[in-house]
Amino acid sequence: xxxxxxxxxxxxxxxxxxxxxxxxxxxxxxxxxxxxxxxxxxxxxxxxxxxxxxxxxxxxxxxxxxxxxxxxxxxxxxxxxxxxxxxxxxxxxxxxxxxxxxxxxxxxxxxxxxxxxxxxxxxxxxxxxxxxxxxxxxxxxxxxxxxxxxxxxxxxxxxxxxxxxxxxxxxxxxxxxxxxxxxxxxxxxxxxxxxxxxxxxxxxxxxxxxxxxxxxxxxxxxxxxxxxxxxxxxxxxxxxxxxxxxxxxxxxxxxxxxxxxxxxxxxxxxxxxxxxxxxxxxxxxxxxxxxxxxxxxxxxxxxxxxxxxxxxxxxxxxxxxxxxxxxxxxxxxxxxxxxxxxxxxxxxxxxxxxx
Amino acid sequence: xxxxxxxxxxxxxxxxxxxxxxxxxxxxxxxxxxxxxxxxxxxxxxxxxxxxxxxxxxxxxxxxxxxxxxxxxxxxxxxxxxxxxxxxxxxxxxxxxxxxxxxxxxxxxxxxxxxxxxxxxxxxxxxxxxxxxxxxxxxxxxxxxxxxxxxxxxxxxxxxxxxxxxxxxxxxxxxxxxxxxxxxxxxxxxxxxxxxxxxxxxxxxxxxxxxxxxxxxxxxxxxxxxxxxxxxxxxxxxxxxxxxxxxxxxxxxxxxxxxxxxxxxxxxxxxxxxxxxxxxxxxxxxxxxxxxxxxxxxxxxxxxxxxxxxxxxxxxxxxxxxxxxxxxxxxxxxxxxxxxxxxxxxxxxxxxxxxxxxxxxxxxxxxxxxxxx
Numbered sequence: 035x036x037x038x039x040x041x042x043x044x045x046x047x048x049x050x051x052x053x054x055x056x057x058x059x060x061x062x063x064x065x066x067x068x069x070x071x072x073x074x075x076x077x078x079x080x081x082x083x084x085x086x087x088x089x090x091x092x093x094x095x096x097x098x099x100x101x102x103x104x105x106x107x108x109x110x111x112x113x114x115x116x117x118x119x120x121x122x123x124x125x126x127x128x129x130x131x132x133x134x135x136x137x138x139x140x141x142x143x144x145x146x147x148x149x150x151x152x153x154x155x156x157x158x159x160x161x162x163x164x165x166x167x168x169x170x171x172x173x174x175x176x177x178x179x180x181x182x183x184x185x186x187x188x189x190x191x192x193x194x195x196x197x198x199x200x201x202x203x204x205x206x207x208x209x210x211x212x213x214x215x216x217x218x219x220x221x222x223x224x225x226x227x228x229x230x231x232x233x234x235x236x237x238x239x240x241x242x243x244x245x246x247x248x249x250x251x252x253x254x255x256x257x258x259x260x261x262x263x264x265x266x267x268x269x270x271x272x273x274x275x276x277x278x279x280x281x282x283x284x285x286x287x288x289x290x291x292x293x294x295x296x297x298x299x300x301x302x303x304x305x306x307x308x309x310x311x312x313x314x315x316x317x318x319x320x321x322x323x324x325x326x327x328x329x330x331x332x333x334x335x336x337x338x339x340x341x342x343x344x345x346x347x348x349x350x351x352x353x354x355x356x357x358x359x360x361x362x363x364x365x366x367x368x369x370x371x372x373x374x375x376x377x378x379x380x381x382x383x384x385x386x387x388x389x
Numbered sequence: 390x391x392x393x394x395x396x397x398x399x400x401x402x403x404x405x406x407x408x409x410x411x412x413x414x415x416x417x418x419x420x421x422x423x424x425x426x427x428x429x430x431x432x433x434x435x436x437x438x439x440x441x442x443x444x445x446x447x448x449x450x451x452x453x454x455x456x457x458x459x460x461x462x463x464x465x466x467x468x469x470x471x472x473x474x475x476x477x478x479x480x481x482x483x484x485x486x487x488x489x490x491x492x493x494x495x496x497x498x499x500x501x502x503x504x505x506x507x508x509x510x511x512x513x514x515x516x517x518x519x520x521x522x523x524x525x526x527x528x529x530x531x532x533x534x535x536x537x538x539x540x541x542x543x544x545x546x547x548x549x550x551x552x553x554x555x556x557x558x559x560x561x562x563x564x565x566x567x568x569x570x571x572x573x574x575x576x577x578x579x580x581x582x583x584x585x586x587x588x589x590x591x592x593x594x595x596x597x598x599x600x601x602x603x604x605x606x607x608x609x610x611x612x613x614x615x616x617x618x619x620x621x622x623x624x625x626x627x628x629x630x631x632x633x634x635x636x637x638x639x640x641x642x643x644x645x646x647x648x649x650x651x652x653x654x655x656x657x658x659x660x661x662x663x664x665x666x667x668x669x670x671x672x673x674x675x676x677x678x679x680x681x682x683x684x685x686x687x688x689x690x691x692x693x694x695x696x697x698x699x700x701x702x703x704x705x706x707x708x709x710x711x712x713x714x715x716x717x718x719x720x721x722x723x724x725x726x727x728x729x730x731x732x733x734x735x736x737x738x739x740x741x742x743x744x745x746x747x748x749x750x751x752x753x754x755x756x757x758x759x760x761x762x
Contacts, residue, residue, distance in 0.1 A: 036587050039580075040577070051644075052604070060573065085609055085613050085615060086613075099608045101608070101612070102607070102608040171719070172719050172723055173700055173720035175703070178705055179644065180642065181640055181642045182707040183707075185631065185708070185709045188711065188714075189559055189562075191710060191711050193548070193556065193557075194556070195556065199623070199633065201556060201622075201631070202548075202622070205602060206604060206642075207558070210566075210601075215569060217573045218569070218576045221573060221576035221577040222397060225396075228583065228584060229399075242721070245721075247413070248559070248712075290531050290532060295532040295534045295537045296532075297537035297541040298541070299555050300541055300546060301546045302547070302607050302616065303616055304546075305543040305603070306607060306610055308600075310541075311596070314594075316597055316600070317611075329611055330608070330612075331600060331611075334593070334598055335570065335591060336523065336524070336592035336593070338504065338590035338591070339587055339588065340581075340587070340589070388645045388646065389669060
């Protein structure tokens with residue numbers, strides 16, 4: 035078997051929440067050594083979505099949402115706002131391939147960690163930023179999360195019942211869409227780097243990325259009124275009379291057997307139990323030191339020669355501090371202890387940050 | 390059409406696909422500067438038949454969907470099911486890095502053009518197959534559309550009001566999700582094939598793409614066996630949701646750290662230290678009161694005013710933008726998102742380190758979709 039496509043590619047992952055971490059999950063699934071960098075006072079807020087009482091031991095390592103999005107990654111706690119943390123980060127940049135961040139648009143500049151600075155350390159570096167509105171323009175400093183991005187894209191305006199208001203979609207749709215785009219952009223930047231010998235700065239503006247999938251600029255609800263088939267409502271009533279006498283599976287199976295495109299509307303637990311996905315071995319078992327053993331969705335990019343798998347559970351907070359600080363940077367045990375004492379690294383996040 | 394200065398000009402993509410997913414995948418390659426050649430069946434690509442058309446007059450050259458997805462590609466008419474077409478395809482293949490197809494599983498094999506044959510012709514080929522349900526499994530051959538794939542992937546069950554039927558996201562979102570994922574996977578495999586001489590057949594199933602992004606709903610079920618995936622309409626809480634204003638709608642997405650800025654944007658600094666709302670937990674405990682405050686406040690606002698004020702106040706509130714709002718947007722205009730030709734920006738700016746970001750963003754014009762043949 036060949037090695038995984040991104041074997042030996044080290045990605046310093048400063049992203050948090052969903053958009054950026056989804057990008058780096060795709061890279062980690064394909065074999066990249068993704069090092070997720072958090073800090074005691076600036077940790078990934080998905081760790082707080084635990085679904086468990088706050089007094090559960092080390093509950094920040096038991097958030098299922100975090101643990102699904104961050105599987106196959108390593109974790110290191112390093113305070114980039116501290117001069118010593120910054121210095122160590124730049125040393126990591128020197129031995130890495132890519133840096134990716136999805137902070138508010140000005141944060142990397144405030145930290146003094148712009149592409150200009152990092153590419154001095156490593157000209158081959160690929161630097162990906164994922165600001166919601168882009169890093170330029172009059173709204174660059176506005177803040178938007180995934181559901182805001184869909185409101186800004188037109189998707190919310192266009193989605194809804196014929197007689198109703200604009201509708202929020204079921205998930206924070208802008209987040210994963212930006213994540214996939216960033217992973218693709220990294221791949222192309224690597225293609226270009228192989229030819230030019232140097233890296234580049236890539237900006238994924240989440241809002242613009244989502245406008246792209248509204249591409250054809252059609253207001254469906256108006257178009258629907260104009261082009262609606264005659265007698266559509268009567269037809270709907272006839273079909274509904276037939277479907278209501280059957281379960282959703284029976285109806286879909288009968289239609290599919292007759293060559294009609296049909297699918298039951300699967301709930302989330304039904305997706306998890308889907309015979310189709312199970313037969314494709316979509317779900318894989320993961321064992322996590324703090325959170326235990328359960329099944330999660332595996333890599334959905336099905337590569338024939340180098341299939342990806344869940345190889346590592348999501349990192350506990352600061353789990354790989356020693357690997358990164360001592361192994362990659364060569365610090366002594368005493369130096370790491372000094373960082374711990376000053377709060378520049380650690381194994382316990384400050385819970386109050388996301389309270 | 391590829392930009393001669395772009396170092397993606399030597400990445401050549403053959404597009405045999407017939408739907409939105411494959412077309413969006415190859416559009417992204419084309420937008421970034423790769424050389425994309427659509428191999429259209431006689432009679433034209435199926436997407437040419439999709440409206441809307443100017444003045445509602447169907448024309449294979451003027452459909453909005455085709456003009457959008459066909460941007461930055463070349464086209465040739467070629468029937469790979471016939472000997473001459475298949476022979477031409479083999480010759481094109483020798484000069485290609487990526488082939489994108491969306492036939493029912495098994496069709497390429499039946500034509501004698503399966504992955505094993507393609508890699509025999511071109512050692513480092515990447516074959517990308519993007520379909521609703523994937524290349525194997527009991528549903529692999531099921532007839533499907535964007536609508537049925539969206540229903541199967543779990544997202545439809547989450548969308549809409551709790552007491553009404555579930556909703557599809559506007560447009561072809563099952564296909565766009567699959568197409569975007571297909572693009573990223575194929576780009577990664579193309580680099581790997583190029584650098585390490587390893588070919589790849591990639592299967593992308595729209596259903597799995599969607600099932601992999603069920604936010605916290607699937608993880609909570611998988612790990613906690615707790616189902617929180619009931620449809621909840623527009624309002625998740627007083628902190629996350631779409632609320633009516635006097636003239637339109639706004640959306641809030643307030644995370645714990647944003648609370649003080651959110652209160653200031655509401656003109657309610659008194660709420661910051663209010664015992665009922667001091668922590669995320671207490672805000673959820675008093676959510677009915679918080680929602681009532683937000684509804685009452687929003688009802689008196691104008692959506693665009695709130696968007697500007699909240700933006701300056703660093704609070705995550707957005708007005709629900711219409712398509713006209715895009716065209717009027719000072720942000721999108723300042724960033725030159727809309728290009729002169731039929732297409733629009735990729736949303737991703739790849740900036741050469743020797744060029745300024747602005748120059749990179751404005752120095753490009755899209756090539757319009759090619760005419761048939």
